[in-house]
Amino acid sequence: MTTAMDMVNKINPEKEAWNLKVRVIRLWTVPIFTGQLLPNSMEMILVDESGCKIQATVRKTMIYKFKQLLSEGRFRTTVRDAICDFIPKSALTISPFTELLETNEDSDFLVDVVDLLVSMSKEKEYDKDGKKMKMAVMELAENDHRIRCVLFGEYVDEHNRFLSFGYAKLLVVVLQLAQVKVFRSLCVSYPCSLGRVGLQNVMFTSKLGFNIDIPEVAAFRKSFIPHGVSASQPISIVGS
Structure with missing residues (x-):
């Protein structure tokens, strides 16, 4: 049975669990602000097939778990890659x-x-x-x-x-x-x-x-x- 996927623009506070098929178009690490080269969080911008984007955060206590599972240009669940050619790769929303x-x-x-x-x-x-x-x-x-x-x-x-x-x-x-x-x-x-x-x-x-x-x-x-x-x-x- 295929799991139905939710779209980013449908996310709301009414429930906590969502099934998303998205691409990571930007991934970066924010260091702690004490001069030490230690990560405070991992931040990413996700985009779905309709071009809607949302920011996601991995807190420092969970970075060890997700660091090897995430990279720009794709998004991986806990068990497998979600490869989707129909999700835009750059997903620029150009502001005139x-x-x-x-x-x-x-x-x-x-x-x-x-x-x-x-x-x-x-x-x-x-x-x-x-x-x-x-x-x-x-x-x-x-x-x-x-x-x-x-x-x-x-x-x-x-x-x-x-x-x-x-x-x-x-x-x-x-x-x-x-x-x-x-x-x-x-x-x-x-x-x-x-x-x-x-x-x-x-x-x-x-x-x-x-x-x-x-x-x-x-x-x-x-x-x-x-x-x-x-x-x-x-x-x-x-x-x-």
């Missing part, structure tokens, strides 16, 4: 800039964007509560709209690593699970004409990619290359 620019307050709801990198700041050192980390700002473009995106820590390294290969034209950025921020001030020199609404990576959570071979990037290149940006326009460096 016109929608993001209407934000008035910081949001805890994380968003996905696919946009063109047109400029970036030089790397800076950011000091928060005595802890120093790398920081850089990207300017992303979508049609006539621009939004800046602040990167911290290892995301700056990832950004620099890709640019070091010499890709300097028509660089499409895929940023998954980013936070929408309303900036009160800027930490680096950058044009104030970009406005107060921006994006920021979430440590351990966000996923950053460049010129990824996925349908969303192909669609962006075909239909949403920003007005006034030519195919030969290089990335500019902003700020001292």
Whole structure:
């Protein structure tokens, strides 16, 4: 007898047990905040065949049990893999800039964007509560709209690593699970004409990619290359 599967958007508090067939599209470990390299929890984003997503958490006392059973791109029950080609692999829910620019307050709801990198700041050192980390700002473009995106820590390294290969034209950025921020001030020199609404990576959570071979990037290149940006326009460096 085949067990009926529940859909993510049907989950509610009325019962505790649900049968889900989902894919893990993002998996990360959150360390304890005492300076020790020990996991506090495992976090994951699950998506079902309809594209609905939900976050799931494995508490630190249960990590030992699930660590070997979970990996990005699939979801395993306690006894077997659930292999489903019909569940989307990237499951991006792209937020248009016109929608993001209407934000008035910081949001805890994380968003996905696919946009063109047109400029970036030089790397800076950011000091928060005595802890120093790398920081850089990207300017992303979508049609006539621009939004800046602040990167911290290892995301700056990832950004620099890709640019070091010499890709300097028509660089499409895929940023998954980013936070929408309303900036009160800027930490680096950058044009104030970009406005107060921006994006920021979430440590351990966000996923950053460049010129990824996925349908969303192909669609962006075909239909949403920003007005006034030519195919030969290089990335500019902003700020001292």
